[in-house]
Amino acid sequence: MTSTSMSEMRPSRIAEFFGAFRIATPVVVASAPFGLLFGALAVQNGLSVGEAILMSATVFAGASQMVGLELFNQTVPAWLVVLSIFAVNFRHVLYSAAIGRNTRHWTPFQRAFGFFFLTDIQYAEGEKQAETPRGLSFVWYMGMATFIYVAWVAEAAIGSIFGNLISDSYALGLDFMLPIYFLGMVMDFRRRPLWLPVVLVSSAASIAAYYWVGSPWHVSIGAVAGITLAVIVGPVQTQEGRS
Numbered sequence: 116m117t118s119t120s121m122s123e124m125r126p127s128r129i130a131e132f133f134g135a136f137r138i139a140t141p142v143v144v145a146s147a148p149f150g151l152l153f154g155a156l157a158v159q160n161g162l163s164v165g166e167a168i169l170m171s172a173t174v175f176a177g178a179s180q181m182v183g184l185e186l187f188n189q190t191v192p193a194w195l196v197v198l199s200i201f202a203v204n205f206r207h208v209l210y211s212a213a214i215g216r217n218t219r220h221w222t223p224f225q226r227a228f229g230f231f232f233l234t235d236i237q238y239a240e241g242e243k244q245a246e247t248p249r250g251l252s253f254v255w256y257m258g259m260a261t262f263i264y265v266a267w268v269a270e271a272a273i274g275s276i277f278g279n280l281i282s283d284s285y286a287l288g289l290d291f292m293l294p295i296y297f298l299g300m301v302m303d304f305r306r307r308p309l310w311l312p313v314v315l316v317s318s319a320a321s322i323a324a325y326y327w328v329g330s331p332w333h334v335s336i337g338a339v340a341g342i343t344l345a346v347i348v349g350p351v352q353t354q355e356g357r358s
Contacts, residue, residue: 128254135258142236142259143266145295149177150267153184154274160184164275171271175264176234178334179203205335209342210238217245218253225253232260239300309345317341 150171157167162184174180179200186196210233218226233241237260245251304310321337328336 131249131252131254132258135255136262138240139259139262142240142263146177146236146263146267147270150270151274151278153177153180154271154276155278156181156184156274157271158275158278160188162275164272167275168268168272172268174200175231175267176204176207177267182330202332202335206235206338207233209338210235214238214241214245214251217241217251220250221253229253229256229260232257232264234263235297236300237263239303243303309348312348313341313345316344 153171154167157170157180158164162170170180170183174183182199182203183196186199211230214233215226218229221229237256240259241251241256244255249255301314317337317340320340321333324333324336
């Protein structure tokens with residue numbers, strides 16, 4: 116590769132990296148109350164500021180971190196804590212399988228490193244980016260992931276330091292912003308085949324599992340129910356379209 120082509124390539128990659136920041140901005144704003152809330156609750160549940168920051172930096176999964184906080188103060192075996200967190204995060208196995216078809220051009224190291232940052236929002240935005248002519252590049256992916264990750268850890272730090280100034284974190288009601296963002300994220304896929312049946316089946320199965328099985332298993336059960344429907348109905352529709 117000539118020096119001219121390399122000089123043309125660098126600005127393009129830089130623009131692509133920071134262009135993902137713009138897409139990540141509403142994500143950071145929507146998740147900020149949740150990140151701050153975790154930091155505050157972590158300190159209120161006995162964690163130090165450093166431990167709260169370390170948990171956000173290493174786990175990097177809001178729902179799992181909340182489950183961990185609830186279980187740490189209970190007399191439950193360590194394996195049950197790990198199993199519960201795995202149940203909440205099991206959907207990430209499904210995410211990696213789905214987005215993996217769009218990352219085949221990445222190196223093995225890029226995939227191993229990048230999948231650490233594979234949150235719900237990262238997956239959804241990555242799927243949308245993969246449908247563009249540019250495709251899902253590692254540079255774009257890490258541009259978005261870096262902004263979200265740094266902001267998440269910083270929010271935990273701020274929440275853990277100043278969280279004691281708020282007597283009741285839930286009373287603020289700011290945690291409603293993230294579910295609303297997730298709802299909008301789901302609606303972005305409404306033009307895909309089987310979108311409505313999958314959403315309805317997943318929702319019904321998740322609600323039923325929440326009451327009959329309990330949290331956090333309802334998350335994975337709802338996801339598996341939706342995937343099962345897509346696996347069964349998808350091939351049938353394909354065969355009907357060919358006939």
